[in-house]
Amino acid sequence: xxxxxxxxxxxxxxxxxxxxxxxxxxxxxxxxxxxxxxxxxxxxxxxxxxxxxxxxxxxxxxxxxxxxxxxxxxxxxxxxxxxxxxxxxxxxxxxxxxxxxxxxxxxxxxxxxxxxxxxxxxxxxxxxxxxxxxxxxxxxxxxxxxxxxxxxxxxxxxxxxx
Amino acid sequence: xxxxxxxxxxxxxxxxxxxxxxxxxxxxxxxxxxxxxxxxxxxxxxxxxxxxxxxxxxxxxxxxxxxxxxxxxxxxxxxxxxxxxxxxxxxxxxxxxxxxxxxxxxxxxxxxxxxxxxxxxxxxxxxxxxxxxxxxxxxxxxxxxxxxxxxxxxxxxxxxxxxxxxxxxxxxxxxxxxxxxxxxxxxxxxxxxxxxxxxxxxxxxxxxxxxxxxxxxxxxxxxxxxxxxxxxxxxxxxxxxxxxxxxxxxxxxxxxxxxxxxxxxxxxxxxxxxxxxxxxxxxxxxxxxxxxxxxxxxxxxxxxxxxxxxxxxxxxxxxxxxxxxxxxxxxxxxxxxxxxxxxxxxxxxxxxxxxxxxxxxxxxxxxxxxxxxxxxxxxxxxxxxxxxxxxxxxxxxxxxxxxxxxxxxxxxxxxxxxxxxxxxxxxxxxxxxxxxxxxxxxxxxxxxxxxxxxxxxxxxxxxxxxxxxxxxxxxxxxxxxxxxxxxxxxxxxxxxxxxxxxxxxxxxxxxxxxxxxxxxxxxxxxxxxxxxxxxxxxxxxxxxxxxxxxxxxxxxxxxxxxxxxxxxxxxxxxxxxxxxxxxxxxxxxxxxxxxxxxxxxxxxxxxxxxxxxxxxxxxxx
Numbered sequence: 001x002x003x004x005x006x007x008x009x010x011x012x013x014x015x016x017x018x019x020x021x022x023x024x025x026x027x028x029x030x031x032x033x034x035x036x037x038x039x040x041x042x043x044x045x046x047x048x049x050x051x052x053x054x055x056x057x058x059x060x061x062x063x064x065x066x067x068x069x070x071x072x073x074x075x076x077x078x079x080x081x082x083x084x085x086x087x088x089x090x091x092x093x094x095x096x097x098x099x100x101x102x103x104x105x106x107x108x109x110x111x112x113x114x115x116x117x118x119x120x121x122x123x124x125x126x127x128x129x130x131x132x133x134x135x136x137x138x139x140x141x142x143x144x145x146x147x148x149x150x151x152x153x154x155x156x157x158x159x160x161x162x
Numbered sequence: 163x164x165x166x167x168x169x170x171x172x173x174x175x176x177x178x179x180x181x182x183x184x185x186x187x188x189x190x191x192x193x194x195x196x197x198x199x200x201x202x203x204x205x206x207x208x209x210x211x212x213x214x215x216x217x218x219x220x221x222x223x224x225x226x227x228x229x230x231x232x233x234x235x236x237x238x239x240x241x242x243x244x245x246x247x248x249x250x251x252x253x254x255x256x257x258x259x260x261x262x263x264x265x266x267x268x269x270x271x272x273x274x275x276x277x278x279x280x281x282x283x284x285x286x287x288x289x290x291x292x293x294x295x296x297x298x299x300x301x302x303x304x305x306x307x308x309x310x311x312x313x314x315x316x317x318x319x320x321x322x323x324x325x326x327x328x329x330x331x332x333x334x335x336x337x338x339x340x341x342x343x344x345x346x347x348x349x350x351x352x353x354x355x356x357x358x359x360x361x362x363x364x365x366x367x368x369x370x371x372x373x374x375x376x377x378x379x380x381x382x383x384x385x386x387x388x389x390x391x392x393x394x395x396x397x398x399x400x401x402x403x404x405x406x407x408x409x410x411x412x413x414x415x416x417x418x419x420x421x422x423x424x425x426x427x428x429x430x431x432x433x434x435x436x437x438x439x440x441x442x443x444x445x446x447x448x449x450x451x452x453x454x455x456x457x458x459x460x461x462x463x464x465x466x467x468x469x470x471x472x473x474x475x476x477x478x479x480x481x482x483x484x485x486x487x488x489x490x491x492x493x494x495x496x497x498x499x500x501x502x503x504x505x506x507x508x509x510x511x512x513x514x515x516x517x518x519x520x521x522x523x524x525x526x527x528x529x530x531x532x533x534x535x536x537x538x539x540x541x542x543x544x545x546x547x548x549x550x551x552x553x554x555x556x557x558x559x560x561x562x563x564x565x566x567x568x569x570x571x572x573x574x575x576x577x578x579x580x581x582x583x584x585x586x587x588x589x590x591x592x593x594x595x596x597x598x599x600x601x602x603x604x605x606x607x608x609x610x611x612x613x614x615x616x617x618x619x620x621x622x623x624x625x626x627x628x629x630x631x632x633x634x635x636x637x638x639x640x641x642x643x644x645x646x647x648x649x650x651x652x653x654x655x656x657x658x659x660x661x662x663x664x665x666x667x668x669x670x671x672x673x674x675x676x677x678x679x680x681x682x683x684x685x686x687x688x689x690x691x692x693x694x695x696x697x698x699x700x701x702x703x704x705x706x707x708x709x710x711x712x713x714x715x716x717x718x719x720x721x722x723x724x725x726x727x728x729x730x731x732x733x734x735x736x737x738x739x740x741x742x743x744x745x746x747x748x749x750x751x752x753x754x755x756x757x758x759x760x761x762x763x764x765x766x767x768x769x770x771x772x773x774x775x776x777x778x779x780x781x782x783x
Contacts (some may be wrong), residue, residue: 015223016199032734036735041220111221
């Protein structure tokens with residue numbers, strides 16, 4: 001299964017992923033429409049600055065997902081088919097336990113509401129919007145095996161090049 | 163390739179480019195996707211080094227830059243800088259023409275002459291310069307000096323503003339946006355947008371309109387009027403358009419860019435017997451000069467020189483493999499050209515000290531040695547002819563005749579010496595109104611589709627269309643600039659065109675020649691005793707891309723003409739700013755912008771506007 005992988009060194013902090021994420025979770029599905037919607041769409045990825053660096057932070061769709069564990073209504077659940085942790089807005093009572101449980105701050109609230117929003121890995125898209133929008137390749141949509149293979153390849157190159 | 167262009171010649175060359183592994187603007191556009199949302203909305207600011215700053219358009223992040231600038235402030239400042247750049251480009255072009263006239267009058271320029279003495283004398287009279295018993299050189303010297311002063315801070319207001327209706331001038335005075343000096347307004351744009359100066363989006367936009375006006379009624383108007391003096395005032399002329407104008411058996415030289423000072427001389431040099439003999443010696447049947455973009459418009463208006471294409475065809479012209487030299491000066495010349503040319507035998511020759519291109523051969527052009535330089539350039543093209551790679555030559559057969567050359571003077575002549583026949587046709591409802599369809603190409607829109615859809619529907623609805631720039635070239639290629647195109651017009655407009663022998667789409671020149679449209683609109687308003695904003699007229703830029711188009715938009719709306727933009731300007735991130743441009747401006751200027759990416763809907767907006775204006779004037783539907 002492909003996941004959103006992060007190559008931190010490539011993040012320039014441009015926030016294109018944030019913008020694309022918000023648009024892909026808007027009603028109109030396009031930028032010029034999204035900015036005029038009554039309730040502005042909410043991004044589900046956050047570019048966190050730290051010193052001169054920037055790190056894109058998003059939901060990791062954990063195996064032992066604390067947010068799923070603490071959810072009293074079953075609004076937060078795991079899709080067994082894809083392994084993604086998803087959120088059903090209709091069942092959400094806005095208690096905020098999932099926010100507390102998430103160690104990454106990847107779950108936030110919808111504007112003017114206690115109902116939460118989180119990454120759903122863009123189920124209608126082949127590649128999540130954030131990955132599509134990243135101009136530098138800091139965000140990748142690849143399997144964890146491929147991600148690790150690339151790191152090993154990088155290491156091998158470093159060791160063998162003169 | 164049909165999604166990229168509606169022009170068959172371009173589609174063929176796009177396919178050829180793909181086969182030959184040539185990357186064009188369309189591939190580069192694809193590679194830029196998705197484009198930065200902050201940029202598209204105009205809410206990133208790089209005007210100081212505390213930044214860059216950007217505003218979150220969804221209210222989920224910063225709402226102010228480090229200095230406290232809001233989305234409206236930032237988007238307005240960015241817009242003002244675009245206007246400044248556009249006005250600078252047009253007025254610098256104007257300045258070069260003024261300088262050329264100055265040097266021609268002094269006998270210091272080579273190959274130039276004062277071709278339209280009548281126009282020189284009437285302009286001199288307009289500027290209060292004595293003409294009785296004086297030589298044309300003396301008058302031209304004084305007139306050029308007067309023009310030079312318009313660029314600075316001597317006068318307090320531009321002279322050509324007096325051509326506008328009294329009511330319009332009062333609008334400008336009331337809003338405090340009477341342009342004082344061409345360069346001055348541009349400098350003030352840069353000052354106001356510097357960190358910590360003008361942060362009021364309304365105040366910024368007002369100055370933007372003033373700067374635009376200094377272009378339309380200043381820099382561009384000087385470019386137009388002085389070019390007419392030097393090179394002749396255009397009269398209806400026929401020629402051919404599209405890539406099919408390139409000749410397999412001739413030396414093909416494309417002049418691309420904007421200023422006629424160079425292209426006029428190239429046209430002259432190409433008729434030089436010695437050079438023609440040299441071409442024959444190399445096995446060519448002749449020397450074929452073709453234009454592109456506004457340089458093309460300048461020489462097609464005055465000489466009927468063939469025009470090879472518009473903005474998005476510049477790389478495709480090289481892809482034909484048949485261009486021996488592409489001579490460029492300034493504006494709208496893609497730096498990618500030299501890379502594409504490197505795959506063929508084509509030489510890209512840059513000529514302006516203001517515009518160098520990596521990989522181009524630079525032949526500095528100056529008025530003092532204009533003809534010699536032009537000869538040298540033509541010689542390079544002639545020498546390059548034998549280096550053509552036959553296997554890569556493929557010229558598409560598409561070419562189409564056009565009729566151009568509709569200067570204000572030519573329009574009046576076609577009408578029999580007065581505006582009355584046109585006014586009568588408008589009053590009677592034979593012609594519902596006039597729409598100016600102008601502007602560039604933009605890969606965001608299928609090449610030429612916006613121009614053609616809009617123009618075809620407008621003339622069908624009995625709206626006379628006037629054009630300049632790349633829009634006009636698009637319509638030339640589609641056969642809309644011919645008197646025969648009256649058959650595609652509605653019954654009223656069609657009848658008028660047939661009676662006068664004119665096309666339903668009038669080619670008025672290059673982008674600086676939108677000043678001709680302003681003069682025409684002012685003359686119509688004056689004849690009816692109303693303001694320009696009262697007229698059943700509208701503007702449209704269906705495929706605009708350049709900053710010059712933003713300046714044009716500012717002066718067209720500033721002159722009272724409702725204008726529809728087909729590609730979205732980078733301002734929507736400033737909600738109050740957007741509201742001002744699309745609504746609020748009406749109460750101050752009597753006109754505003756609309757943004758409509760669908761050409762069909764854009765036509766409806768224009769027709770509704772024209773109908774409303776007709777009703778207000780008490781004219782039949």
